[in-house]
Amino acid sequence: MLPTAPLRDLARSVGFDLVGFARAEPIEPRFLLSWLEAGYAADMDWMGERAEERLDVGRLLPGAKTVISFVNNYYRDEEPSKGSPIARYARGRDYHSTLRDRMKAFRKAIIQMAPGLGTYGSVDSGPLMEKVWAARAGLGYVGKNGCFITEPFGSWVLLATLVIDVEVDEYADGPTADRCGACRRCLVSCPTGALVGNSQVNAGACLSYQTIENREREVPEPFRFKFNNLIFGCDICQQVCPLNRKPVFAEHPRFAPRAVAELGTLELAGLTTEQYEQLIPGTALARARYDVLRRNAVYALGVARQADARHLLEKLSDDSSELVRSAAQWALRQLVP
Ligand code: B12
Ligand code: SF4
Ligand code: SF4
Known part of the structure; x- marks a missing residue:
């Protein structure tokens, strides 16, 4: 023991x-x-x-x-x-x-x-x-x-x-007390209704899943419209949570944001393979792959109706990746008033 x-x-x-x-x-x-x-x-x-x-x-x-x-x-x-x-x-x-x-x-x-x-x-x-x-x-x-x-x-x-495979001398008694009480902020704030009750998440409807795990297909249109300055993972249901009101700064340099965290959607949509190789390996973003990251950023540009993105979107609508191409064509259609 x-x-x-x-x-x-x-x-x-x-x-x-x-x-x-x-x-x-x-x-x-x-x-x-x-x-x-x-x-x-x-x-x-x-x-x-x-x-x-x-x-x-x-x-x-x-x-x-x-x-x-x-x-x-x-x-x-x-x-x-x-x-x-x-x-x-x-x-x-x-x-x-x-x-x-x-x-x-x-x-x-x-x-x-x-x-x-x-x-x-x-x-x-x-x-x-x-x-x-x-x-x-x-x-x-x-x-x-x-x-x-x-x-x-x-x-x-x-x-x-x-x-x-050995015992220890003391075990916990189980979960700490539930502090959610009557609060429902996360449930009402989730943009896609992915929180279905009893702490269950319908992953298919969760933007974290759509931006990270859905790597082979286009994102269904209703979810694309929720890519509001959001291209990898989603923090909305944590940001609104009152139990997160007093966050503690994580001192260790390994948690410090890397250069990629400075980039906006326009820069991320236009990432070259060289920039990708420089910025992404060694971060959790690598899971989404080059084309998926760009696909997501392109959707976000469409949602933002970002007029200064037109030139890049036109270029990407000819991209070698089918995912990026179709996302760019969709985003261009959103720019049209
Ligand atoms: C699949 C998965 C996802 C899916 C599904 C999310 C989900 N909530 O299940 C998707 C892709 C959507 C996802 C998203 C995210 N994920 Co994720 N994900 C996982 C993974 C691989 C499995 C989770 C799982 O088993 N789900 C299945 C359901 C049935 O189980 P459950 O989530 O545990 O929930 C049930 C039980 O906990 C049970 N329960 C509750 N209390 C108790 C107590 C007892 C005693 C018992 C028996 C049961 C029980 O009730 C819950 C509802 O049924 C884990 C890693 C791992 N291997 O565990 C990471 C993990 C949960 N993810 C993590 C993170 C960081 C995220 C994101 C925050 C990332 C982001 N910013 O985008 C989001 C959060 C989305 C959200 N609101 O949950 C962290 C957890 C962070 C945290 N504080 O909870 C984990 C643990 C990875 C890690 N090692 O740190 N994720
Ligand atoms: S991570 Fe975003 S999409 Fe997923 S349940 Fe939370 S708020 Fe909803
Ligand atoms: S916002 Fe936080 S405290 Fe409120 S219900 Fe959701 S998880 Fe619980």
Whole structure:
């Protein structure tokens, strides 16, 4: 059995802001299954394909006993004058590598404390329900906006999760108290009605999904019209949340916005491949790929009816990418009064 006190110190020393411990018991299937059955995963088939593992970490690590959940605050208040069209979490260095590096350092140190320890770690990409584990580990709760909300940092947090095959001396009692109460701000502010109640998000209707995960197709027209200075991810349901009113500045330079966060939609729509190679690798924006990023920025120019974009849009309506071409033709039609 491992003592939690030194593990808490260790988590802090490798750079995590919060850490909690939960018993590695299976998750009630209804949360995931009802979400999948309702079709809320849209085209993210990978969400259903490994559902059994998502519901039972014992399938990821035989003999799993404990799930350690880590939280990092990422909030920075630097904001270009017109506001960046990139969601906050994606403006700095790719958070996957930041949290993964911290978790690797943590893992290396506990293996020295407990040689032979079995582990399975994930930041975002593994078949784990990270918000459920963070809730079980007592670090906060899932709000009506579908985001994990902590007491000290609100929802401006990212999660990492480590499963281990030994017990610890103290486990959390489960989620902290729900602080949403009668508030419905996120529900009424979501531009696409993606928040469907009970903290569930209909991903297909969420602008975060449409700008990041919908990479093969055109974005359905009603959603395009909501690309209002928004081209990668969406923060609206977090910005309006009163529990995010007192954000804490994330000191670590890895969370500092990179040069790409200074660019507006016009510059992003007109990115050359050379600029893309210079600005995007190493940030979370890389997930959207060159053409998808430009497609999104082009939609946003159409929504803004930005007259000074006409020349660029005309050029892009001949682009080699079908996605960009059709987006530019659509955007040009929006410019016509
Ligand atoms: C799929 C996914 C998405 C989808 C769907 C969003 C969603 N809310 O499910 C899309 C593409 C839309 C998305 C968007 C975003 N995402 Co995302 N996403 C994921 C991913 C890969 C899986 C989430 C999942 O399992 N969803 C399925 C549903 C069924 O489960 P759920 O979300 O956990 O919600 C249910 C349970 O939590 C249950 N529940 C609530 N409390 C409790 C307590 C207990 C004890 C139990 C048993 C159950 C339970 O009720 C909820 C409703 O049914 C996770 C990483 C991971 N592997 O976990 C990141 C993750 C959730 N995303 C993250 C981020 C940062 C975002 C964005 C903020 C990015 C952005 N700015 O655009 C947005 C937020 C949109 C929103 N309002 O939720 C962060 C979480 C940040 C936070 N504070 O919550 C995660 C954890 C990645 C990470 N490692 O940091 N995302
Ligand atoms: S991220 Fe944006 S589109 Fe998605 S639920 Fe929140 S407000 Fe709605
Ligand atoms: S906006 Fe209100 S209802 Fe939505 S998550 Fe925040 S406190 Fe909860």
